[in-house]
Amino acid sequence: MTLDTDVLILGGGCAGLSLAVALAQHAPRLRVTTLEKRTGYTRDRTWCFWSTTDHPFKAGITREWHSWRVQADGEEARQSSRTLCYQHLPADNFYALAQDRMTRAGQPLVLGAQAGAIRADGSTMVTETDRGAVRSRWVFDARTAEPDSTRPALLQRFLGWHVRTLQPCFDPACMDLMDFQTSTEPGRTVFFYVLPFSAHEALVEITYLDRPDLLPEPAEQRLLQRMQQMCGEGGYEVVYRECGALPMRMEQSPAHGPAIPIGTRGGRVKPSSGYAFQRIQRQSRVLAQALAAGRPLPRRAEPAYYRWLDGVFLAALQRHPERAPHYFLRLFQRGRPEALVPFLSETASLPDILATMLALPKLDFAQAALLPARPSEREHA
Ligand SMILES: Cc1cc2nc3c(=O)[nH]c(=O)nc-3n(C[C@H](O)[C@H](O)[C@H](O)COP(=O)(O)OP(=O)(O)OC[C@H]3O[C@@H](n4cnc5c(N)ncnc54)[C@H](O)[C@@H]3O)c2cc1C
Known part of the structure; x- marks a missing residue:
């Protein structure tokens, strides 16, 4: 049977396009085709x-901050670093850069294409699509996963407004990573996240870390109140909105069936924070390098102990959600940025991991370390 392509990627979102770009860089001899059901890209x-x-998308970064702060319990932890920063990449820039790299590498990206079932026919993969069957040697599946009906440890819900204000309202030198608010409901943690682009422009986001049985709060009202506090009534316009809900739970190790799951489907969303971009970039690189070298494909790109650490952090948050503000404040008050930022990014050395863990309340985290969150917990939740 002749192959239509060497590598077929299903889903041209963050993970699918990142893998396509990594393959263009590390394995240029492979024929790579990406199928995406959207007909075009916007800043979503x-x-x-x-x-x-x-990662190869640095040209799309529009802003970076070398100072950040966490506020909770009437206290503030402010950190700065000359070498480390927090970066902002709008999705439209990412999509444009990825498409440009793929075009230059001669890789087809088929928009408006719906992929269906995948089966193995000997060593060939056959994927049904609305354009007919596609034969390939490998299939990487980055399609949006079906919503999982089992209950996560916590649910992260967020609503963000990119605002422009008449009066100067923001300090562009320092971003608010977490500004915790009091919550009247047990099991609910609320914080604001503010990315100040200038004195007159910012992304202002409200985030809830909720026990999954709690009903969502009307986030717009709180965001409106916050904007009024910062900028006065009506003194701003909303130019872009985003929202999302990310389950925070330990995922089972992704099983490789005929297709290899990547991105969210492959468990790349960090359970304790909801971040996935860096993990997706590392996974794309190690997969592309392994394919180029003819090596077996690795399941994970990070050392296994990060999985345990995620389980510990998630267990502590799940047991004492009301103490989350205190945990994060302690981390940022006591952790040095040079150790803490790599810890959060899963690139820290063992001494830095230990130093960061020691910044956390010992009793709560010792208990969580004895019974960390595990994938099986969600089946019984
Ligand atoms: C609003 C929002 C903000 C986020 N912000 C951050 C952040 O700041 N930092 C961070 O690290 N993480 C963030 N995340 C988490 C994570 O990085 C993103 O969700 C990321 O997009 C996950 O990449 P993915 O490829 O798994 O999924 P997606 O990017 O959603 O891609 C899945 C793709 O599959 C396509 N598809 C679905 N079905 C089919 C089909 N049958 N055939 C073909 N194509 C199909 C979809 O159209 C989509 O393009 C955010 C998530 C959301 C929702």
């Missing part, structure tokens, strides 16, 4: 991440 989200991981 914003990726932010620490500057600790190398």
Whole structure:
């Protein structure tokens, strides 16, 4: 049977396009085809991440902050670093850069194409699509996963407005990573996240870390109140909105069936934070390098102990959600940025991991370390 392509990627979102670009860079001899069901790309989200991981989309970064702060319990932890920063990549820039690299590498990206079932026919993969069957040697599946009906440890819900204000309202030198608010409901943690682009422009986001049985709060009202506090009534316009809901849970190790799951489907969303961009970039690189070298494909790109650490952090948050503000404040008050930022990005050395863990309340985290969150917990939740 002749192959239509060597590598078929299903889903041209963050993970699918990142893998296509990594293959163009590391395995240029492979024929790569990506199928995406959308007919075009818009700015549908914003990726932010620490500057600790190398990736090929740096030209799309529009803003970076070398100072950040966490506020809780009437206290503030402010950190700065000359070498490390928090970066902002709007999705439209990412999509444009990826398409440009793929075009230059001669890789087809088929928009408006719906992929269906995948089966193995000997060593060939056959994927049904609305354009007919596609035969390939490898299939990487980055399609939006079916919503999982089992209950996560916590649910992260967020609503963000990119605003322009008449009066200067923001300090562009320092971003608010977490500004915790009091919550009247047990099991609910609320914080604001503010990315100030200038004195007159910012992304202002409200985030809830909720026990999954809680009903969502009307986030717009809180965001409106916050904007009024910062800028007065009506003194701003909303130029872009984004929202999302990310389950925070330990995923089972992704099983490789006929297709290899990547991105969210492949468990790349960090359980304790909801971040995925850096993990997706690392996974794309190690997969592309392994394919280029003819090596077996690795399941994970990070050392296994990060999985345990995620389980510990998630267990502590799940047991004491009301103490989340205190945990994050302690981390940012006591952790040095040079150790803490790599810890959050899963690139820290073992001494830095230990130093960061020691910044956390010992009793809560010792208990969580004895019973960390595990994938099986969600089946019984
Ligand atoms: C609003 C929002 C903001 C986020 N912000 C951050 C952030 O700041 N930092 C961070 O690290 N992470 C962030 N995340 C988490 C994570 O990085 C993103 O969700 C990321 O887009 C996940 O990449 P993905 O490829 O798995 O999924 P997606 O990017 O959603 O891609 C899935 C693709 O599959 C396509 N598809 C679905 N079905 C089919 C089909 N049958 N055939 C073909 N194509 C199909 C979809 O159209 C889509 O393009 C955010 C998530 C959201 C929702």
